[in-house]
Amino acid sequence: MPDPLFAHGVGLAVVVIVLVKVVVAFTVLLVSTMLMVWFERKVISDMQNRIGPNRAGPFGLLQSLADGTKLFFKEDLLPERADRFVFRLAPLLAVVPAFLVFAVIPVGGIVTIAHHTVELQVADPPMGILFLLAMSSVAVYGTMLAGWSSGSKYPLLGAVRASAQMISYEAALGLTVVTVVLEAHSLSTRSIIASQAQHFWQWNVIRLGFVPFAIFLIASTAEMNRPPFDLAEGESELGGGFNTEYSSLRFALFYLAEFMNTITMSALAVTLFFGGPDGPGFHFLRWLWPILWFLGKTTAFCYVQVWIRASLPRMRYDQLMDLGWKRLIPLALGWLLVVAGVNLSAAWGFAIIGGGVLAAGLLYQSLSVGRRRRETVTQPPAARALAGVPLRPVARPGGTGG
Amino acid sequence: MSAPAVLAAATIPDAVTFALAAVICVVGALGVVLMRNPVHSALALVMTLFGVAVLFVEQDAQFLAAVQVIVYTGAIVVLFLFVIMLLGVDRRERVLADTFRGQRVVALVLGLMVLAEVVLLARTRWTTGAHSVAGPLDGPGSNVAKLGRSIFTTYLIPFEVTSALLVVAVVGAVVLARRPGLGEPSGEAPDEADGASPVGPGASGPGAEAADAEAADAAGAGTAESTAGAGAAAGAGAAVTR
Amino acid sequence: MGSLDSYLPILILFVLALAFAGLSIFASKLLAPKRPTSAKEAPYECGIVPTEGPPQRFPVRFYLIAMIFVIFDIEIIFLFPWAVVYNELGRFGLVEIVVFAAAVFFSFLYLLANGALDWGPVKRIRPVTAAAQRTTSSTVRRVGAGSGEAA
Numbered sequence: 023m024p025d026p027l028f029a030h031g032v033g034l035a036v037v038v039i040v041l042v043k044v045v046v047a048f049t050v051l052l053v054s055t056m057l058m059v060w061f062e063r064k065v066i067s068d069m070q071n072r073i074g075p076n077r078a079g080p081f082g083l084l085q086s087l088a089d090g091t092k093l094f095f096k097e098d099l100l101p102e103r104a105d106r107f108v109f110r111l112a113p114l115l116a117v118v119p120a121f122l123v124f125a126v127i128p129v130g131g132i133v134t135i136a137h138h139t140v141e142l143q144v145a146d147p148p149m150g151i152l153f154l155l156a157m158s159s160v161a162v163y164g165t166m167l168a169g170w171s172s173g174s175k176y177p178l179l180g181a182v183r184a185s186a187q188m189i190s191y192e193a194a195l196g197l198t199v200v201t202v203v204l205e206a207h208s209l210s211t212r213s214i215i216a217s218q219a220q221h222f223w224q225w226n227v228i229r230l231g232f233v234p235f236a237i238f239l240i241a242s243t244a245e246m247n248r249p250p251f252d253l254a255e256g257e258s259e260l261g262g263g264f265n266t267e268y269s270s271l272r273f274a275l276f277y278l279a280e281f282m283n284t285i286t287m288s289a290l291a292v293t294l295f296f297g298g299p300d301g302p303g304f305h306f307l308r309w310l311w312p313i314l315w316f317l318g319k320t321t322a323f324c325y326v327q328v329w330i331r332a333s334l335p336r337m338r339y340d341q342l343m344d345l346g347w348k349r350l351i352p353l354a355l356g357w358l359l360v361v362a363g364v365n366l367s368a369a370w371g372f373a374i375i376g377g378g379v380l381a382a383g384l385l386y387q388s389l390s391v392g393r394r395r396r397e398t399v400t401q402p403p404a405a406r407a408l409a410g411v412p413l414r415p416v417a418r419p420g421g422t423g424g
Numbered sequence: 425m426s427a428p429a430v431l432a433a434a435t436i437p438d439a440v441t442f443a444l445a446a447v448i449c450v451v452g453a454l455g456v457v458l459m460r461n462p463v464h465s466a467l468a469l470v471m472t473l474f475g476v477a478v479l480f481v482e483q484d485a486q487f488l489a490a491v492q493v494i495v496y497t498g499a500i501v502v503l504f505l506f507v508i509m510l511l512g513v514d515r516r517e518r519v520l521a522d523t524f525r526g527q528r529v530v531a532l533v534l535g536l537m538v539l540a541e542v543v544l545l546a547r548t549r550w551t552t553g554a555h556s557v558a559g560p561l562d563g564p565g566s567n568v569a570k571l572g573r574s575i576f577t578t579y580l581i582p583f584e585v586t587s588a589l590l591v592v593a594v595v596g597a598v599v600l601a602r603r604p605g606l607g608e609p610s611g612e613a614p615d616e617a618d619g620a621s622p623v624g625p626g627a628s629g630p631g632a633e634a635a636d637a638e639a640a641d642a643a644g645a646g647t648a649e650s651t652a653g654a655g656a657a658a659g660a661g662a663a664v665t666r
Numbered sequence: 667m668g669s670l671d672s673y674l675p676i677l678i679l680f681v682l683a684l685a686f687a688g689l690s691i692f693a694s695k696l697l698a699p700k701r702p703t704s705a706k707e708a709p710y711e712c713g714i715v716p717t718e719g720p721p722q723r724f725p726v727r728f729y730l731i732a733m734i735f736v737i738f739d740i741e742i743i744f745l746f747p748w749a750v751v752y753n754e755l756g757r758f759g760l761v762e763i764v765v766f767a768a769a770v771f772f773s774f775l776y777l778l779a780n781g782a783l784d785w786g787p788v789k790r791i792r793p794v795t796a797a798a799q800r801t802t803s804s805t806v807r808r809v810g811a812g813s814g815e816a817a
Contacts, residue, residue, distance in 0.1 A: 028671035032437075037674075044678045048686075094694045102707040103719070108463065114687050121683035125676050145675040148566050152490035152746065153676075159498025163470070166502070170463065170509045174709035178720045182506075186728050189502060189735040196742040203749040209568055266710050271694035275687055340785035343731075347783045351738070352774065358745070359767055362752060362760055370760060377764070381771060388779040396781050441670060482670060491743050499739040503732040511723060565751075572747030576755055580762060583744065587769035590737050594773035597733040598782045601726050 025146040026132075026139040035136055047144045051124055055282045059086040062281075062328045069332040090274060098270035103173025112171060113268070113275040116164025119157040120279040120286065126150050126211050127289045128298050131312040141212055142299075142313065150210040151199055154290065155192070158245060162188045164279065165247070165254065169264035180263030183339065184247055184254030190346040191244040191251075197354035198238040201361055202226055202294045215298035227295040233357045235295045237350050242287045243330060244346065246280065250334035251342060288323030292316065352385055441482055448475035462508045466501055473497050486567045730782055741770050 027036060060075060060083055067074030075082030100106065130142030147153055162185050169181020203209060205226060206217040218225050227235045244251040255263030265276045292298055296319050299312030337345070356378045363374035448471055455468025473496045480489035524530075565573075575583050709716050744766070752759050777783055 025672040028674075032671055032674070040675050040678065044675050044682060048679065048682050052686075094690070094697050095699075096694075097699050097701065097706075098691075098694060099702060099706050101709055102704075103709060105461070105463070108467070111467075113691075114684065117687050118680065118683045121679060122676060125679050144679060145672055147486070147672045147676070149486040149490045149568065152487070152494065156490055156493035156498065159494050159502075162498065162502060166505060166509075167463075167467075170505075172709070173720065175711065175716075175720045182724060182728060185502065185506070186731050189499070190731060192498070193735060193738045193742060196739070197745070200742065200745040200749050203746060204752055207569075207750055207753055208566065209746065209750060210566075261710055261712060270698055271691050275690075343783065343785045348778065352771070355767060355771070359764060362763065365752070366757060366760055370757070374760075374764070384775055385778070388775040391779040392781040392784060395779075396784060437670060481673060487747065495736070495739055495743060499732075499736040503729070503736055506729055506732045568747050568750050572751035573754065575744075575747055576751065576759060576762060584762070584765060584769075586744070587741070587766045590741055591769050591773040591776075593737050594734065594777060597730060597737070598777060598780050601730045601733075601782070602780070 025141065027141065029139075035138060039135060039138060039140055043140075043144055047124065047129075048121070051121065051282060051285070054285055055278060056086040056090070057083075058281045058285055058324060059089075059277075061324065062284075062331070065325065065328045066332050069329075093271055093274040096270040098272060099267070101172055101174060101267045104267065105171040105173065108167050108171035109267075110272075112164055112168035113272045113279075114164075115167060116161065116279040117275045117282075119161045119164070120282040123154055123157045123283070123286045124289070126153050127286065127293055128211055128215050129289075129313060129316050130299050131309060133309045142309075143212065146210055146212050148210055150208075150212070151203065151214065151294075152209055154211075155196060155199065158195075159192060161279075161283070164276075165264050168268065168276070172264075172267035174267050176261040177264050177266045180254045180256075180260045180266070184264055187247070187251065187253065187342060187346075188245055190343060191241040191350075194237055194346060194350040194354050195241040195245060197351065197358055198234040198241065199294065201230055201234045201354070201358045204358070204361055204365070205229060211293055211298075215293060215300060218297040219300050222297065222300075225295065225297045225300070230295075230361055231357065233353065234361075235291070237354050237357075238291060238294065239326075240345075241350060242291065243327070244342070246283045246287055248280075248284065248327065249331040250337050252336060253339055253342060256336065284327055285320070285324060288327060289316075289320045291323050292319040348389065352381075356381065438482060441478065445475045445478040445482070448472070448478070463505065466504050466508060469504075470497055470501050473501070484567060487571050727785065734777065734782065737773075738770075741766075 027039065063085070064074045064082070075085035078084040078088045100109065125144035126147065128141065128143040128146075132139060132141050134140070165188065166181050166185040169177040169179075169184070172178070202214060206214040208214070208217075218229075223229070247254045252263075254260075255265070257263075260266070265273060268276060299316040301311065301315035303311035360371060360374050360378060364371035452468045452470075452472030452475060455471065456465045459465040459468055473492060477489040477492040477497075480486075480492055709720075745763070748755075748759065748763055755762075
């Protein structure tokens with residue numbers, strides 16, 4: 023269903039409403055990003071028996087504002103080997119998609135302002151959730167170009183790692199979103215929350231089984247390069263990762279984008295799996311309750327993100343890629359088919375589950391074939407013969423190009 | 425509808441959007457050709473793809489617009505950038521040197537032929553059948569629902585054939601990236617298989633050079649193939665829109 | 667064509683975000699000092715003077731991942747219109763997507779069996795004979811007391 027705000031054309035009142043929505047969303051997003059930085063630091067220090075920021079403002083609330091202001095006064099360096107144009111462009115490519123992604127997330131119910139039906143979300147395009155995937159695929163550019171344009175070792179290594187990681191987990195992320203669309207029959211985010219309204223057992227986290235939500239949570243964490251998937255900025259090996267060479271405000275923009283994405287991904291998890299602004303309301307201030315529910319759930323998710331960061335150690339790169347490709351993608355695909363089968367009838371559901379077990383067997387078999395091939399490559403001929411592998415002529419190393 | 429009727433039906437916001445998107449497309453396309461640095465060319469290509477996505481939205485082809493950004497910008501140009509960026513960071517293409525003898529003349533002739541073809545198709549009635557059968561999809565629901573109904577009923581065979589094409593693309597990618605004689609799909613020696621190997625152009629011997637060239641070939645060929653797959657996908661979509 | 671209207675808020679937000687980023691970079695340019703030195707502009711390598719440029723070539727695996735991602739991305743994109751109309755297609759829809767998913771899955775199995783998605787160093791299995799000679803006395807050199815060379 024198209025956005026009802028534009029059902030009667032675009033008049034002055036509509037433009038004013040749109041402007042107000044956009045400005046409010048923009049401001050709230052900026053302020054909540056600053057609060058998120060404070061929240062993360064405070065919660066992590068609590069978990070690590072520290073006090074955390076406590077000087078600027080009450081409870082150190084203004085610490086991120088102080089840090090941000092400080093960065094305005096810092097020298098902006100351009101490394102000598104940098105590609106000047108791309109180096110300046112990359113922070114914009116990181117921060118603009120981070121703002122835009124939030125546009126499609128429903129933060130409240132539907133209200134009537136001056137005879138116009140207004141959905142409490144910045145925009146409700148018909149391709150809703152695909153817009154979000156599109157923006158997250160653009161966000162790869164910010165990371166990749168920042169690392170490349172610096173003309174330096176660590177940023178390049180960080181950027182290559184990060185972009186390979188982001189595209190790998192995008193596939194698993196996309197598959198869980200398809201599972202949600204299967205229930206909503208629409209790509210619009212408003213329809214997705216409408217399909218989960220009324221009762222909490224209709225929330226997708228319960229209705230789809232817990233698995234798609236778990237995959238989404240893992241994949242979105244990896245997509246944001248947050249710990250335990252923060253190999254892009256592994257401090258111990260890469261300095262600071264893709265943004266090592268950035269200073270002053272350009273660095274601040276990357277930082278802003280990172281935390282804004284944390285908030286947006288939490289809000290997205292709430293939208294896709296926890297009914298968005300759905301929850302019991304009361305008869306006074308009807309419009310307020312959905313917003314409060316949304317804020318409450320999103321804050322809870324932000325806490326979960328911080329909790330994950332505080333408790334899990336960083337993964338190794340091969341573990342990361344194995345998890346994404348060899349476990350999450352087949353699991354997400356299989357679960358999607360099971361949900362589709364169960365939606366049709368129980369018999370189809372069981373048939374698909376049977377097929378899934380067979381597929382898992384094949385998967386295990388091909389994994390072990392792959393492992394055996396890898397292991398026999400470096401064995402001397404004698405050991406190969408012992409292992410029962412037929413002897414093959416071994417190519418001379420380096421002599422492959424003819 | 426004839427061209428003047430289309431122009432007359434357009435509202436001012438539509439016209440402005442079209443003009444902006446067209447400018448973005450054309451500037452991006454010129455940038456792809458004229459930029460010295462291949463990475464800048466790839467970014468100009470992204471710009472063109474965005475312009476096309478906006479044009480799709482204007483045509484109410486919402487799904488195609490999203491696919492345009494997700495597949496072309498998010499996957500294919502990322503692959504291009506991987507290949508360009510990682511095969512030589514500081515390498516500037518020598519655009520003035522001809523790779524093939526007489527390529528400029530051939531390019532000019534081919535370009536004029538394409539231009540002539542476009543003019544002939546648009547301006548004459550030499551083609552058979554109707555001039556254009558483009559029009560909105562019919563049926564209830566959103567653009568995506570209509571598209572889905574077409575793909576999964578009327579155009580089911582092309583859809584399933586696409587899956588076969590994608591399987592071929594997977595096999596091609598693996599075969600091309602594999603070192604002949606070894607089961608290992610990799611262009612590097614097993615010794616340096618852990619992460620990135622900082623091999624400078626001076627440090628690599630003839631053997632490494634050959635392996636690298638092979639890797640580049642594999643990447644390039646795979647690109648062409650996957651692009652073909654994507655083209656087929658987009659083609660299927662376009663066929664449905666028509 | 668009313669579809670453009672619903673993108674108006676996104677356009678405004680885009681302009682606003684761009685203006686915010688641009689203005690803050692501009693403000694920082696006015697406020698911040700500009701005293702570059704060659705040491706500041708050199709690539710950051712944790713204080714060590716850089717001797718060679720960034721790596722020029724990367725393992726083919728990265729391209730392979732990007733290539734495979736293109737293919738999987740196209741496959742996933744096809745699932746979206748299917749999911750939207752699934753309740754109308756019913757059993758027919760399930761069968762056709764199972765056929766499609768089977769094709770995807772078999773190409774995936776091919777990738778796994780060929781080790782295309784494997785990362786990290788190749789696992790070496792040392793021949794048993796070599797392992798027998800490698801004891802603590804042969805691999806660890808003791809410095810000082812007890813060693814035959816030192817005496």
